[in-house]
Structure formats: structure tokens, C-alpha cells
Amino acid sequence: MNSPTLRYRNIIPSLRGEGGFAFIARGRELAAKGYKVINLSIGQPDVPTPDNVIDSAVHWLKEKKFTAYTETAGIPDLRQAIADYLNERYGADVKWEEVVVTPGTKGAIFLALATYLEPGDEIIVPEPSYPAYPEGAKILNAKPVYVPLKFMGKDRGFELDIEKIEEVITPKTKMIVINNPHNPSGALFTPRELDKIYEIAREHKIMILADEIYDNFVYEGEFKSMISYPDWRDYLIYTNGFSKTFSMTGWRLGYVVVRKEVASILSKLAVSMWGCPVSFAQKAAVTALKDPETWEWVKALSKRYAEMRDLLYNEISKVEGVEAWKSKGAYYLFPRITKLLNELNINVEEFVDYIIDHHHLIILPGTAFPDKAGKDYVRFSFATNKESIVEGAKRFREAVNELLSKK
Ligand SMILES: Cc1ncc(COP(=O)(O)O)c(C=O)c1O
Structure with missing residues (x-):
């Protein structure tokens, strides 16, 4: 049938979506059937938003003064609170x-991509990667150019392949994505690596999309924010948000930082997409940033996740055929399982399916972080409690032993 409502753009059904969301649904289905599911796939803290932030949103709702549209770019006091955060924390000079x-x-990532990418433009994506950058580029008919991270073994972990990044630059290259701390690998790129990338950007006049959403989850090593480069206005489009730091994933709040002229251009696009961010959530976000109580909460959460990382790492490292590297940031462990997959003669998706179907443990295959660089890896989230990690690791071990014994 030649119905006009079926004539959507071809690119849309070919999008890969986001594994994390698909697997949330799978976990719910299993739980509905009565299974006790352990979910180590989710990229969100295991605790709700802190009380002072919730109280603030309730207050503004109850006051009935903050239920209407706001400025498209957000209320000035939140924009100021975000600028203060970046300036105080990273010595930046954001207005x-x-x-x-x-x-x-x-929303911030898509706004950035849609503002800059023309059809045919290229965007360099170190891979494995959070899917929103390449998927967003594809929606805009631009081309993601993947450059695999280098896995330097279980002592050094993942590094940017700077030579390769420079090699793939063409006249069509518009942007390089740097997500640091990194999802899904847990890498924390060193100031040296970042300086080199920034130098490449300056030399080739390419912009960097710097996504630092995990900046409050750094367990070891030095975190350098790219917003601290004095000439950031010439090369950077910076994104961050409230989901991870303050456990506000459902509130839907993030932000872009760009030079002033471009901020007003972004607003022109945003006004036709969503009009404005949620009004009372913005008021609560000011509390999140400004109330010292929230920062105590964040510090305690990050400390607990460092312990969860150690626990998960110790448990997973014991499993035959698994090469785990102790991540330095974000809240994911991304072990390499090449030997195991070779021995079992299955691919990572089949491996993960087996674990989900037979042991009701939800983890993500590395291929959920497109395109191919993750094919020998699985991702565990350790943003959870001790019981779930111990039980999850036990099920993982049992699943591996079972598969090996069936060989
Ligand atoms: C690297 C990275 N950037 C952005 C996001 C999106 O976060 P938000 O909930 O603010 O849209 C995520 C969520 O998992 C992420 O891992």
C-alpha cells in the first residue's frame, strides 16, 4: 500500500537505537514473569534524586509560580549557576x-550536532562510543568516522588513538567527539592525550564536542576539563547534565556551553524543538548546584561507587577468559572476553543473550556501543549496591562455567 504515512525517511528505521534502553525493557519483561532480575546494564545511579532537590521542585510546583514556559535557553539563575560551577571547579570563564x-x-548533543553538521560532513567518533553521537550524525545525513580506542592491557586500559584520529581527518571533518570520563570503557583520558587532541583541533580548525557528563565520577588519575582551555570559545562545544551527578535521569536536564553568538543560534533551533526545558525542574537544578548538601551527597555516592568498582573488578577478574581493567571514571567496567568468545565459538550478543535468558543477569554487549570496536567486550554498570554486584558476578561466573561445560 502506498500510504503517505509510510513514506518516512529511510534512515530512521535503520537507526540502531540505544542498547541501554532496549535492555531496560527486557529486564522488565523478565521481572513481570516473576524472575529475580539483576540489572547491571543501567547507566543511572541506584538511588533516587536527593531530598533537597525533590523538595525544591515540590516547593516551586506548590507555589504555583513556576508551571509555565521559561526562556528557551533556560532561566538565567540556572544558566548562571552552571557557569559558576564550571568556573569554580575548572577555572573556566564561562558567562x-x-x-x-x-x-x-x-538534547544538548543533538542540538550541537544539528547546529553544525551539514549532510556529508564527517564526525570522528572514538569507539566504543555512547551511541547518541553517531546516531545523531546519521539522522542529519552526516557520517560518523569511527576510530577504535586502543586497549593497552589490564594495567593501562584504554587510550585514544591520536595518530589514527589525525590520519582520518579529511576536508569534510567538522567535529571530534571526546567523552571523558568515557562511557562505556570507564577510561579517563590523560591531560596529555587531551592536549594533543586539542592541538589537532587547532591545527586543522576542527571543533571538539566535549561531553563530560561523568565529571563527578573520577576514581583515580587527574581529570582535566576541556572547558579550561583559554581559547575554548574557538574550538569547543561542551555538554554536561544533571542525570548522572544528581541521579536526575528522569528529570531530563542537560546543557550546552558555546560562545555567546552561537548560544543564541542554538536557541533558535531549540525553540522549534522543545520550546524550553521543564520549568520547575530548572528551579530544582539551581538547588542541586548551589546547595552544599547536594555536593556532600554526590561525594558520598562517588566514594561508594569507587568501592563498588573494586568489588566488581575483583569478582569479574576471577572468571576464566575475562580480562578486566579497573576503570578510572564513569561507572562502568568493560572487560575484554575475546578468549572466552573464541573458546565458546559464539559472538558477544549470543553470549549476553544466554546470560540474560538463563541467568536473568542484564549486562550489555560491547556492540551496543556501535560500531564494531566493542565486539569482544561486555559492559557492566557498577552504579548499584553490594548485594546486586555480588549476586550479578556470581551469576556471570555460573553462566560462563555452564557455557564452557556445554562446549
Ligand atoms: C556519555 C553520555 N552522554 C550523555 C548521556 C545522556 O544523558 P541524559 O540523561 O542527560 O540525556 C549519557 C547517558 O547515558 C551518557 O552516557
């Missing part, structure tokens, strides 16, 4: 007019 608040960091 409030350079901040655009968005519905989630995903």
Missing part, C-alpha cells in the same frame, strides 16, 4: 549567556 539548558544531555 551565563554562553549556557543553553536542554532536555537532557541527549
